[in-house]
Amino acid sequence: MVVRDNFTFSELEQWLNERRVTEIECLVPDLTGVARGKILPREKFTEDRGMRLPEAIVAIGVTGEFPDQGPYYDVITPTDRDMHLQPDPATVRIVPWAVDPTAQVIHDCFDRAGNLIPYAPRSVLRRVCQLFEVEGWQPVVAPELEFYLIERSIDPNQPLRPPRGRSGRAETSRQAYSIDAVNEFDPLFEDIYAYCEQMELNVDTLIHEVGAGQMEINFFHDHPLQLADEVFFFKRTIRETALRHEMYATFMAKPMAHEPGSAMHVHQSLVDKATGRNLFSNEDGSPSKLFYWYIGGLQRYVPAAMALFAPYVNSYRRLARSTAAPINIQWGTDNRTVGIRSPVASPAARRIENRVIGADANPYVALAATLACGYLGIKNRIEPSPECKGDAYLGEYTLPRSLGDALDKLKDETDLHEVLGRPFITVYTEVKEIEHEEFMKVISPWEREHLLLHV
Incomplete structure (x- = not known):
């Protein structure tokens, strides 16, 4: 069984180097479990160590639809502001079916103040x-x-x-x-x-x-x-x-x-x-x-x-x-x-x-x-x-x-x-x-x- 507790960013960089990874799939699980996110070149991922996405991206249905009114917007602002994503180094995995050496990393979602986005599925499990x-x-x-x-x-x-x-x-x-x-x-x-x-x-x-x-x-x-x-x-x-x-x-x-x-x-x-x-x-x-x-x-x-x-x-x-x-x-x-x-x-x-x-x-x-x-x-x-x-x-x-x-x-x-x-x-x-x-x-x-x- 693979143990990845306390996997650090320096260890993540070493892991990527050993596998000569050139691209990173930056993933966020949404409410349905669909993988949302971006694919970044390795250099961009290493420089930024994070990215931004609209905060509603993790809060859409299986049809891709958003509510257009109601209590939903008491939680998510209608201005469509960004959430800040940070990679969890312990989640890094190779993408075995990719042509070029590619890794996938799951990210956690934060607001500008550094608080976990409370409706992101991974945040909910962390909370419990x-x-x-x-x-x-x-x-x-x-x-x-x-x-x-x-x-x-x-x-x-x-x-x-x-x-x-x-x-x-x-x-x-x-x-x-x-x-x-x-x-x-x-x-x-x-x-x-x-x-x-x-x-x-x-x-x-x-x-x-x-x-x-x-x-x-x-x-x-x-x-x-x-x-x-x-x-x-x-x-x-x-x-x-x-x-x-x-x-x-x-x-x-x-x-x-x-x-x-x-x-x-x-x-x-x-x-x-x-x-x-x-x-x-x-x-x-x-x-x-x-x-x-x-x-x-x-x-x-x-x-x-x-x-x-x-x-x-x-x-x-x-x-x-x-x-x-x-x-x-x-x-x-x-x-x-x-x-x-x-x-x-x-x-x-x-x-x-x-x-x-x-x-x-x-x-x-x-x-x-x-x-x-x-x-x-x-x-x-x-x-x-x-x-x-x-x-x-x-x-x-x-x-x-x-x-x-x-x-x-x-x-x-x-x-x-x-x-x-x-x-x-x-x-x-x-x-x-x-x-x-x-x-x-x-x-x-x-x-x-x-x-x-x-x-």
Whole structure:
């Protein structure tokens, strides 16, 4: 595992020199997780060690639209002023697919006074991690990210299909954990692993998931900010690699109607910074109060945070009965039907898995939100409901069923506003309202098929 803590600017310059880097991709993750920024010559990057972008660049929706009025402009000035970007040396990675030696570096966003821009996704995750830091706790996370390989299609009106593998045939049935099905795409995955190695990404296991053409990659556990950076880099990497193999890779929550959706399950635990002990376990190995309160916090606040875990209208198509996605926030040990799972583990490895988060979620926002829910559970000493020992799909829906419902709940939950920051909640909900309005202007094939001549 690569350790980059306290990576200095002088070490960054040495790193760039050793690799004879001539260009730098200066990146900023926006609200959707899209990489915004500029490409600079090495000399310009070294001279300035930073750049400027309009402050709204990190606060736009997936369609590229901005709100034109309302509370959004109580946070972002209508004069479109600059924010000042500073590179985080620890994030530097090579761009393995570039022709010339090129590096990519993630930047943090500041205002003129040197304060972090509060609605930038990386700032929000830093803010939440700092709350744990004050308590002497170190949050540890490990994402499991699902995605689909898709046949190339330039017509958005056509349904998506799995791609053809080495055999020349596409999958027509579900091949969960099939080694042969993964081997159909050996050339693609050989490039992915090679790229990840060059980028020093700490990816672990690759498996074939349930859906046709659906895969999952697991990450080693680490600090939330480093893992969010790695998921951000990985998404860029796999999209680029898939294109080079004449297919798409998509992290849509529900890309195909009759296949399961894609999730980003996040395992999380807390470590005492002074002793290194897992705070979810008592000295005798039994689950601690903090373990139960953390679960209680997830149960209490996840429904209000759903717009952060399921950020698009498509996200809610995934959350349905018997689709391997949760419909409620029951919890259980080694139970994959619940929204909050406790895997079987030793006391030192005791952890909680949030199974609600979609693969389409911004990793910075999703990790900040799930940690915020757990943090509030501990601070407010929220007891969880009794453990679910059966099939949670037999229970009631307790998660929002649509983006509109989720946004209403997020706007009303002031506890989350305090932890994540009111400016972020304002900007995020305003942008999502614009996206929702854009979607509602589109008439779907289902509506034309079933309503045109029958109502």
